[in-house]
Amino acid sequence: MHIDLAIDKTLRAGPRRFHLQAAFTAHSDRLVILGPSGAGKSLLLKTIAGLERPDHGHIRLAGTTLFDSAQRICVQPQLRQVAYVFQDYALFPHLDVRQNVGFGLTRGWRNPRRGVRDERIGYWLQALGLEHVAHQYPHELSGGQRQRTALARALASEPRALLLDEPFSALDAGLRADMRAELDALQRRLQVPMILITHDPEDARLFGGQVLTLRDGLVESIT
Ligand SMILES: Nc1ncnc2c1ncn2[C@@H]1O[C@H](COP(=O)(O)OP(=O)(O)OP(=O)(O)O)[C@@H](O)[C@H]1O
Numbered sequence: 001m002h003i004d005l006a007i008d009k010t011l012r013a014g015p016r017r018f019h020l021q022a023a024f025t026a027h028s029d030r031l032v033i034l035g036p037s038g039a040g041k042s043l044l045l046k047t048i049a050g051l052e053r054p055d056h057g058h059i060r061l062a063g064t065t066l067f068d069s070a071q072r073i074c075v076q077p078q079l080r081q082v083a084y085v086f087q088d089y090a091l092f093p094h095l096d097v098r099q100n101v102g103f104g105l106t107r108g109w110r111n112p113r114r115g116v117r118d119e120r121i122g123y124w125l126q127a128l129g130l131e132h133v134a135h136q137y138p139h140e141l142s143g144g145q146r147q148r149t150a151l152a153r154a155l156a157s158e159p160r161a162l163l164l165d166e167p168f169s170a171l172d173a174g175l176r177a178d179m180r181a182e183l184d185a186l187q188r189r190l191q192v193p194m195i196l197i198t199h200d201p202e203d204a205r206l207f208g209g210q211v212l213t214l215r216d217g218l219v220e221s222i223t
Contacts, residue, residue, distance in 0.1 A: 001161060001193035002027050007047055007057035007067075020044060020217040023057075029193040030209025034201060039214040041197045042087075045163050048195065049084040050077035062160060062193075083154035087166045089146050091138040097149050098134040101125060104156030124152040127186075143171050144179060151183075155192065164196045168203060180206055 006023035020040040033041045046052040048059060050066065053074060059067040061082070066075045083104075091100050102121050125131045128148040138146055147167065154162055167183065168176045184207065187194050198204060204211045213220040 001029055001062050002060075003031070003048075003062075003195075004060040005048070005058070007044075007054035007059060009043065009047060009052065009054045011043070018043075018217060020047075022214070022217075022219050024212060024219050024222050026210050026212065026222065028210040029191065030187060030207060031193075031195045032204040032207055032209060032211045033195065033197045033214060034199065034204045034211055035214035035220075036199055040217040041199075041214055042165055044214065045084070045165055045195065045197055048161075049082050049163055050075060050080050051084065081157075081159050082161045082163055083157050083159035084163045085150050085154050085165065085167060087169055089138075089150035089170075091146060091149055091153075093138050096135050096137050097130055097141070097145075098125065100138070100149050101130070101152045101156055104153040120156060124156045127155075128152040144175050147171070147179060148182075151186070155190070159192070161193045161195060164194060166197050166199070168198065168200070183207070 002025070004025045007020070009020045011018045018040065020043050022044055033044060035041050043052055047054050048061070048066070054067060054069065056069045057067070058065065058069070065071070065073050066080055067073060092103065095103065098121055101124050102118060105118060105120055125134055128151055130145065130148055130152060133141060133145055138149070141149065168179055171179055180203065196207060210222060212222045
């Protein structure tokens with residue numbers, strides 16, 4: 001997946017100011033955004049998803065312009081066909097696993113019914129090994145199951161890219177290694193481009209692909 005991005009974005013909170021000034025091109029189906037806490041990693045990922053709007057610049061993904069201040073283009077998040085998996089997974093607590101995954105298929109904000117039948121839900125439950133917990137609620141799941149539910153929900157929307165904000169941060173060391181391997185296998189199997197945030201160089205090394213290093217809102221390197 002080709003990504004061409006050059007953006008500026010300033011955030012202000014009282015007297016504090018944070019300036020993200022990022023420009024890079026990448027072509028891998030696996031891009032890791034690496035950097036210390038506060039480097040601007042989430043902000044960068046959110047601008048790609050359309051959850052934050054840059055002040056200036058452009059973002060092009062696989063040949064499609066998602067944002068271009070000069071051309072006054074800013075595609076709405078729901079039309080970008082990118083799925084964003086939040087650090088805390090942001091599952092709906094009042095929906096069971098099946099309904100959470102079904103939410104990825106629905107347009108608009110209506111909750112899927114509890115017994116909703118859609119073979120695509122079954123497909124994603126099976127693909128992520130969630131069939132046996134399909135009727136459990138998020139608080140009844142392990143960390144790994146929660147993450148798989150979030151991934152299934154994201155993938156059900158058939159995005160052209162999956163954006164993952166610190167997918168391993170909530171997991172303990174053992175599970176972290178398992179989930180790295182699972183994500184690796186999932187990417188290979190589905191060939192879905194992934195952009196993944198981490199502050200752990202080990203994640204970047206093991207996940208492979210290109211690595212973009214951010215520091216203080218600036219691109220330090222891309223390899
Ligand atoms: N709404 C906001 N207003 C002002 N500053 C903000 C706002 N949101 C984030 N920031 C600041 O922007 C900077 C970048 O935040 P961001 O969440 O992108 O960092 P990060 O690299 O993802 O960090 P972490 O690894 O800790 O999640 C931080 O210094 C943060 O304090």
